[in-house]
Amino acid sequence: MRRPGALFFPVCFGLIFSLFCTVVAGELVCGAWAAPVREEKHPQRVVVLEVKGPVVPVVAHYLSRGIERAEKEGAVCLIRLNTPGGLYNVTQEVVTRIVNAQTPVIVYVSPSGGWAASAGAFITMGAHVAVMAPGTRIGAAHPVGLGKQEEGAPAEKITADAAAWMRSLAELRGRNVKMAEEMVTRSRSFSATEAVGSRLVDLTAASEAELCRKLSGRKVTLATGRAVSLRLAGAAFEELKANRVERFLGALLNPDVAYLLLSIGMAGLMVEIYHPGLIFPGVVGGIALLLGLYSLGTLDAYWGGLLLILLAFGFFVAEAFLPTHGIMGTGGVIAFVFGSLLLFSTAQGGMRVSIGLVAAMSVTLAGLMALLVTAVVRGQRRRVQTGLEELVGRKAVARTDLKPTGMVFVEGEYWRAVMEEGEAAAGERVEVVGIDGLCLKVRRKS
Known part of the structure; x- marks a missing residue:
């Protein structure tokens, strides 16, 4: 037979434990619901990014870095475009x-x-929210303006996909949807007022302060399905350069x-080829040439134009080894001009x-080519007028190893030579x- 107080302690323990669980659960629930309420009292921070000029790979890296920064800080991302x-x-x-993006992105x-x-x-x-300043415009989004240069059936497929x-x-x-599609298929463009009236963008704003006032309280839905309310009135701006x-x-x-x-x-390498041993023009020219080819390749330049420019360089080099009194050089200038005009001939939108x-570079290269060819011709004439003996005492540059013979x-000319010692x-x-x-008999310069 149990004593009357035998159940007292278990019952008390159960009541205390139940009370504890109730309090903890209440704190968790209230805390979960209270957090958004507390956040509503404070405006969101805004991470501002700026894109001016063509959209190239470095722009994608910059925007991705900025959006990631906004996500980590719980801020709104504003892109000035x-x-x-x-x-x-x-x-x-x-x-x-x-x-x-896991945070609202506004394009302005x-x-x-x-x-x-x-x-x-x-x-x-x-963008989650699209805003335009008065006097701006949007559109002309046909794929040819995005570096797509195909013709015929492939072009139709690209346009349909875009x-x-x-x-x-x-x-x-x-x-x-209809007006948006016409920006691609018909290359239509719209002013800020027309874009708002056609429901292509959300609103116009003359300044970022006005933008914040108009958007404060608006809700946007993220890719995860979570709805976020914008609290931009009095928001602090952080410029990310x-x-x-x-x-x-x-x-x-x-x-x-x-x-x-x-x-x-091209100019640097030409000077080095026509006047071997200067070193500096060759080094600078080589670096500049590689950087230029990298840039043009990244920018999706038209390969036909690039080939014409490289052909021009080949003509310039040939003029040095096979003096033609400027014929090859002239052909090189012509190829350079046409290649330059064709580099981005089919690209639109600033590319x-x-x-x-x-015009400036064509005239410069033509002038440089004329000077180099003139120097070579003058050297040949002097040699013809005074005989080979004039070369005695001249300084030369070894183009190959002299062991002991070489070039x-x-x-201005290449000669076979032999070292005396x-x-x-x-x-x-x-x-x-x-x-x-x-x-020629040569020896080290004393």
Whole structure:
């Protein structure tokens, strides 16, 4: 038989434990519900990114870094956009990152007079919120403006794919599907007022402060399905600038800069070939040429134009080894001009080399070529007038190792040579001390 107080302690323990669980559960539930309430009292921070110019790979890296920063800080991402277009594959990468962002992304087409053309139209349509400043425009998103150069049936497939992509973005953001598709199929463009009236973008704002006032309280849905309320009234802005590497690559991946590097590279190598042993023009020219080829390859330059420019360089080099009194050089200048004009002939949206730069570089290379050819011709005339003996005492540069025979470059021409004493390495300066038929006798420069 149990004592009357035998159940007292178990019952008390059960009541205390139940009370403890109730309090803990209440704290968890209340805490979970209270967190958003506390957040509502404070405006969200805004990480501001800025894109000016063509959409190239470095822009995708910069935007991805900025969106990731906003996600980590629980901030809203605002992209100031002013672009004439860009590369198709890079645009896809940027839009995919925006669509799948774990924080709201606002695209603000600004300043007044700016535009979101071609690639910019896709980026704007992919944003959770699209805003345009008065005086801006959006559209002209046909695939040819995104670096696509195919013709015929392949071009139709690309256009159909781009149109379907634009429709899907418009459907995702609840925007005007028909008008969005016409930006691709008919290359239509819209002013800020027309874009708002056609439901292509959400609103217009003359400043970022006005943008924040108008958007505060608006809800957006992220890729995960989570709804987020924007609290932008009085928000603190954090400008995220491009880092040094991004700024360098951004400058490098510019059509004019890429073309200029290619031209400087050709000029430097030409000087080194016509005047061996200077070293500096060859080093600078080689580096510039490689950087230029990298930039043009990344920018999807038209291969036909690039081949013509490389053919021009081949003509310039041939003029040095097979003097034709400027015929090969002239052909090289002509090929260079046509190649320059064709580099971005089918690309739109700012991806082209300026005509002024093409004219300046063509005249410069033509002048340089004329000077080099004139120097070679003068050297040949002096040799004919005074005889081979004039070469005695001249300084030459070994073009191959002299062990003891090899080739040297002297007075604008290549000669077979033999060392009188010892050996000389390629690139080493030697002096002509005698002539044996068509072979020069040389020794190390004293």
